[in-house]
Amino acid sequence: MSYLSTYVEKIRRRGNSALAESVEATAREVGECHLEQFDFVSHKIGLLLGNVQSGKTGQMFGIMCHAADCGFPVFLLLTTDNVVLQEQTLRRVRDDLEGFCICGENDSRLFVDNNLEKPAIIVLKKNYRMLKLWDTVLHSTDFMCGNPLFIVDDEADAASLNTKVNQRDISSINKYLNSIKNDASSSLYLQVTGTPQALFLQAEATGWKPLFTHYFKPGKGYLGGNFFFPENGEMPPCISLIDELGNEGAALEEAVIHHLIASAQLLLAGRPVCNFMIHPSVRVSQHESYATRARMILKKLGEAIETPEMKERFLAMYEKTQPEKTEAQPFDKVYAFAKDLLTGSKVKVIILNGKTEVDSKEYAEGSNIVIGGNTLGRGVTFPGLATVYYTRTSKNSQADTMWQHSRMFGYDRDKGLMRLYIDGHLYDLFTEINSTNNAMIAQIERGLSDIRLFYGGGVKPTRAAVLDNRHVDIIPGGKNFFPHEVDNDDIEALDKLLAPFDEKKPSYQASLKVMEKILEHITAEDFPLQAFRGFLAAFAADNPTAQGTLIVRRERDIKKGARALLSPDDWNLGAEVKDKVVLTMYKMTGSQEKGWQGKKVWVPNIKLPDEVAYYDVHEDGEE
Numbered sequence: 346m347s348y349l350s351t352y353v354e355k356i357r358r359r360g361n362s363a364l365a366e367s368v369e370a371t372a373r374e375v376g377e378c379h380l381e382q383f384d385f386v387s388h389k390i391g392l393l394l395g396n397v398q399s400g401k402t403g404q405m406f407g408i409m410c411h412a413a414d415c416g417f418p419v420f421l422l423l424t425t426d427n428v429v430l431q432e433q434t435l436r437r438v439r440d441d442l443e444g445f446c447i448c449g450e451n452d453s454r455l456f457v458d459n460n461l462e463k464p465a466i467i468v469l470k471k472n473y474r475m476l477k478l479w480d481t482v483l484h485s486t487d488f489m490c491g492n493p494l495f496i497v498d499d500e501a502d503a504a505s506l507n508t509k510v511n512q513r514d515i516s517s518i519n520k521y522l523n524s525i526k527n528d529a530s531s532s533l534y535l536q537v538t539g540t541p542q543a544l545f546l547q548a549e550a551t552g553w554k555p556l557f558t559h560y561f562k563p564g565k566g567y568l569g570g571n572f573f574f575p576e577n578g579e580m581p582p583c584i585s586l587i588d589e590l591g592n593e594g595a596a597l598e599e600a601v602i603h604h605l606i607a608s609a610q611l612l613l614a615g616r617p618v619c620n621f622m623i624h625p626s627v628r629v630s631q632h633e634s635y636a637t638r639a640r641m642i643l644k645k646l647g648e649a650i651e652t653p654e655m656k657e658r659f660l661a662m663y664e665k666t667q668p669e670k671t672e673a674q675p676f677d678k679v680y681a682f683a684k685d686l687l688t689g690s691k692v693k694v695i696i697l698n699g700k701t702e703v704d705s706k707e708y709a710e711g712s713n714i715v716i717g718g719n720t721l722g723r724g725v726t727f728p729g730l731a732t733v734y735y736t737r738t739s740k741n742s743q744a745d746t747m748w749q750h751s752r753m754f755g756y757d758r759d760k761g762l763m764r765l766y767i768d769g770h771l772y773d774l775f776t777e778i779n780s781t782n783n784a785m786i787a788q789i790e791r792g793l794s795d796i797r798l799f800y801g802g803g804v805k806p807t808r809a810a811v812l813d814n815r816h817v818d819i820i821p822g823g824k825n826f827f828p829h830e831v832d833n834d835d836i837e838a839l840d841k842l843l844a845p846f847d848e849k850k851p852s853y854q855a856s857l858k859v860m861e862k863i864l865e866h867i868t869a870e871d872f873p874l875q876a877f878r879g880f881l882a883a884f885a886a887d888n889p890t891a892q893g894t895l896i897v898r899r900e901r902d903i904k905k906g907a908r909a910l911l912s913p914d915d916w917n918l919g920a921e922v923k924d925k926v927v928l929t930m931y932k933m934t935g936s937q938e939k940g941w942q943g944k945k946v947w948v949p950n951i952k953l954p955d956e957v958a959y960y961d962v963h964e965d966g967e968e
Contacts, residue, residue: 348410348464351443356403363564364403371561372407379557380408380415383533385493388526390534392501392555394789396570397539397748398726398755399563402434405497405537406441412533413445413464417495419488420445420466421479421525425500427470429705430725434499435468442466450475453482461488471504476521484528494529496522501536502543502745506553506811523552540745542806545785545796548816548964558796560789568758570751570779573765574772582665583763586772587736594638600734600766601642601714602658605692606666607731607762608712609682614671617710618729622752625736627718632696635716639694647687659683669761686712697721727752731759734766744778744800745807751775777802787887797876797883801957817962820876823955825919827910828872831948839866839947843930846897851918855895857885860928867949876961877951881926893926894919901931901948905940910950919952927952 346354349372356365371393379391393408395401409420422438424431435449446459448467456465469475483489498505507519515523526532536544536555547554563569572581590596604621611619623639625631649655663676674682686692697703697717708715709728715721718737733753739746753765767775781800788796798806799822820826833839842863846853861881867874884891896915903910911919911929919927929950935941953959 348413348442348444349407352407352410352441355441355443364400367400367561367564368403368407371404371559372411375408375559376411376415378559379533380412380417383415383493383531385416385531388529388532388534390536390553390555391557391559392536392538392541392544394541394558394560394786395537395539396563396567396754397751399539399561399567399569400756401499401537401539402437403441404561405499405535406438408535409466409495409497410442412495416493417533418461418464418492419483419494420464421494421496422466422468423471423496423498423501423505424468425470425503426472427720427725429703431468431470433705438466438468450478453479456482457486461492471498471518473517473521476518476525480521480525480528483525489529491530494526494532496526496532496534497537498522498534499537502538502540502807505536506543506547507551508810510551510811510813511809540748541785542745542798543808543811545798546806546812546817546960546962548813548962550816550964551813554962558789560786564756566756567754568756568760568763569754570748570775570782572760573751573753574776574779576776576780576783578776580772583760583765584772585764585766586769587734587766588769590766593736596766597635597638597734598642598646599662600732600764601639601646602662603666603764604712604714604732605646605683605686606659606662606679607764608686608692609679610666610668610671610674610762611729611731611759612712613674613678613682614668616671616729618708619712620708620727620730621714621732621734622721622727622730623714623716623734624718624721624750624752625716625734626738629698629700629718632698632716632718636694636696639714639716643687643690643692643694650684650687656680666764667761668759670759697725721750721752725752726755728757730755730757731762732764732766735771736768738768738771742774742802742804743807744781744804747775747804748778748782774802774804777804784883784887788883791886793879793882793886795879795962797879797959797961799880799883799953799957799959805958806960816964817960818873818876820873820953820959820961822953822957822959823920823923825911825916825950825952826872826877827948827950828867828869828874829906830871831867831869831946833947834866834868836866836945836947839863842866843897843932843947846895848898851896853895853897854892855928857881857891857893857926858889860893860895860926861885863928863930864949867947873961873963876959876963877953879961880953880959884926893928894922896927896929898930899932900934902934902936902939903931905933910948919950922952923955925954 353365353369446463446465448456508516587596608619693713697720931948935945
């Protein structure tokens, strides 16, 4: 039996046939396009994209198994620089994958002695010392001189990219990753992440832009961005806005009560764990402060649990917190269980940050309140999570970092028990990020090769340190852009396209597809025309019938190279449109005196929707 068939069959035996089908489909699709056709001389890079906590590990294991079936003998599986996560990944590889030589970070002798008799999987943290060590091991064995290397980079947008690109230098981790893959005779580097913003904003010249992207949809039962942050603006009942609950102390106390109710429902139903996550900031002092406050609230509730007022508060929360995946327990039973949790001091308060070493087993059972900062992000999973209290803010909000904080996403979440406590402005930011994520995924599903990113609300896509400022431009929305050096490849075709739009009406509603077709006939050297066409395609990917505003004027006699193209009236007309693309087309008379050399030409003016920043990646740039 093949490696892939063996793995898929193991998933089926565990009772998850839907996941088995999804894993096999993903592996077969990636295999058909990129593994079975691999030439064993190239170095290729691609992206496996899935939603945060939507089962990417199983999907990438399936691809690795199919790659082994296709003749790849060495796999480097990279995790973020987190001891717990690396050990967790290594355990899962050993539990899930059969027939491989599986090596941890200190198993270089095992790797050498195996002599590629079995396909080898090496599980490493993205730590420069470990990468340097294994760079030496791989180089010294000479195994890779005649074999392809398959690198699977989990959370590839974190740590792997060059953080010194704008200093014209190379960061240590990026340096050793380059060395490892380039030392092999050939390689396939699979980036895996749920937040690919930094990857899509790499120029091809860096060698880190994915040349293909495979997106897999989450399976049935997954709670993600569209559940918590729907684009239609209807806030789901699981959201509680902290700033509308009076004060933070009252909000935190309510969140603890919710956690006690959820714990009772889940634990009484036979589930092993119920977790409550508090994510305030990166500062350790804040974590200590919230831990103290949580313990004080637990003590206060325990002392008042017998009072009628407290029973009423628990009843009110109970009525708003009814499970859908387990049988709802009667209130008296839930209340008695919550009372036992409080009076027996059975709720653990756990601080999880860089200064505390906590094994994941500590929050794998019972009722727990977990508090931390960055450690609560990438890769770390919290089973039975039912309550999240999120107040973390940043002067420069980054879409990828914030989205990785969405630990409430996942399959084992119960929408009837789930509750997110969050400030109103943070909720709006997450909703904006979810909207742009959906637009990004729509572009991938439509097969667009250059993914366009655009963000409002002051959100940036990723950290500036990994974006080469020679290749990435930010185009502001609400600003008019037009070329000074312009030509039409077929003015007759443009005349025909624009013939229906006369000046009897000041402006027209027009499909973005029509606008794309118009711009196909424009050539300009001093103008990011390809970027604007790309943005039109990106908007249309999410909504193929999307509309813009088209303004058409003829017989214009404007000096070539003028600082402004639009007349005051047309400028004002376009400025009134805030939420759509505005394309203004002026047909010049061709006046010799105005610099047009007697040649009539259509000149475009483009304004993208307001209050949004649009990111364009181009390959040309000063070296």
